[in-house]
Amino acid sequence: MKVLVTRKIPEKGLKLLQEKYTVEINPHDRSMTREEIMEAVKDKDALLTMLSDPITSDVIAAAPNLKVITNYAVGYNNIDVKAASGRGIMVCNTPGVLTEATADLAWALLMAVSRRIVESDKYVREDKFVGWAPMLHLGGDFYGQTLGIIGMGRIGTSVARRGALGFKMKVLYTANSPKTDAEKEFGAKKVSLEELLKESDYVSINCPLTPDTRYMIGPKELRMMKPTAYLINTARGPVVQESALVDALKKRVIAGAGLDVFEDEPALAPGLAELDNAVVTAHIGSATTRTRDRMSEMNAEDIISALEGRRPVNLVNPEVVR
Ligand code: NAP
Numbered sequence: 001m002k003v004l005v006t007r008k009i010p011e012k013g014l015k016l017l018q019e020k021y022t023v024e025i026n027p028h029d030r031s032m033t034r035e036e037i038m039e040a041v042k043d044k045d046a047l048l049t050m051l052s053d054p055i056t057s058d059v060i061a062a063a064p065n066l067k068v069i070t071n072y073a074v075g076y077n078n079i080d081v082k083a084a085s086g087r088g089i090m091v092c093n094t095p096g097v098l099t100e101a102t103a104d105l106a107w108a109l110l111m112a113v114s115r116r117i118v119e120s121d122k123y124v125r126e127d128k129f130v131g132w133a134p135m136l137h138l139g140g141d142f143y144g145q146t147l148g149i150i151g152m153g154r155i156g157t158s159v160a161r162r163g164a165l166g167f168k169m170k171v172l173y174t175a176n177s178p179k180t181d182a183e184k185e186f187g188a189k190k191v192s193l194e195e196l197l198k199e200s201d202y203v204s205i206n207c208p209l210t211p212d213t214r215y216m217i218g219p220k221e222l223r224m225m226k227p228t229a230y231l232i233n234t235a236r237g238p239v240v241q242e243s244a245l246v247d248a249l250k251k252r253v254i255a256g257a258g259l260d261v262f263e264d265e266p267a268l269a270p271g272l273a274e275l276d277n278a279v280v281t282a283h284i285g286s287a288t289t290r291t292r293d294r295m296s297e298m299n300a301e302d303i304i305s306a307l308e309g310r311r312p313v314n315l316v317n318p319e320v321v322r
Pocket residue numbers: 074075076095096098099102150151152153154155156174175176177178206207208209212213234235236260261283284285286287
């Protein structure tokens with residue numbers, strides 16, 4: 001059996017695959033182009049993809065032997081799951097293992113932007129710091145403030161728990177269905193998106209990118225937020241209309257933003273890079289050594305299960321398995 005891995009991942013997962021199959025790994029330190037994937041996938045039984053690989057219906061059509069696609073991410077908006085299901089191809093992801101690492105990163109961004117860490121670091125390094133000053137780099141409080149979670153799933157709940165238990169924050173949330181465990185554990189309250197935006201001092205986006213959530217936060221929603229509030233996005237860039245966010249940050253419609261993901265990744269919207277009230281990171285939510293090792297194993301284990309006729313643990317389209 002033949003497997004294509006579209007970008008070098010940690011050895012742990014690769015070894016599991018190499019023990020059993022002929023594995024072709026992208027030799028370059030960059031993403032494969034769509035054309036390269038389409039060519040390489042032609043004779044493959046399994047495909048291990050990155051969140052940056054668009055696995056569209058024509059990529060799937062180019063792979064007549066394909067039985068399983070495992071995505072090295074929990075979000076799988078890059079894969080045409082309907083097209084895969086139509087061919088009976090299993091699609092798998094890496095839920096759970098990256099929850100705490102991503103929640104930590106959301107908090108790192110929240111703290112960094114609110115307490116102006118990056119701006120202050122730059123100021124000190126540029127030799128502008130001439131001594132303590134009463135008005136220097138004043139930021140926002142988070143202890144005891146209100147935290148709004150858009151998408152109270154695995155990661156959203158972990159972000160909320162840190163706020164509620166560590167910083168005595170009041171938690172508001174949105175989700176498709178009520179989250180009674182979080183309501184019981186730390187008093188989270190389900191509200192409308194409008195109420196969440198109006199009441200929160202910090203808004204953390206933790207929903208998946210779907211047709212419903214694309215551009216969920218645009219100019220109107222940003223104007224609903226408090227001028228002292230901060231927006232944190234560790235979900236997917238296109239949930240936020242980035243040009244509207246840049247405009248809102250420039251005009252201080254909101255106080256700041258912490259972003260790990262971008263609408264047109266890896267490009268930033270014009271003007272974003274120049275803003276002191278935005279902290280940006282390079283889509284590193286799950287980027288800890290232990291998490292990435294385990295993600296590689298999960299993807300490999302699911303490929304092995306699928307190719308050996310067992311049901312993969314992290315199957316997102318169970319309709320293909322009868
Ligand atoms: P999850 O457990 O499936 O949680 C997603 C939550 O979003 C669910 O609670 C869901 O509600 C809610 N939701 C769905 N549509 C919504 C809508 N229209 N409005 C409000 N809430 C909505 O997923 P997760 O593991 O927490 O991951 C969340 C996302 O984070 C992933 O899809 C991925 O895109 C992103 N992510 C990014 C990084 C990074 O590196 N920055 C790392 C990991 C994940 P219900 O439960 O009621 O359906």
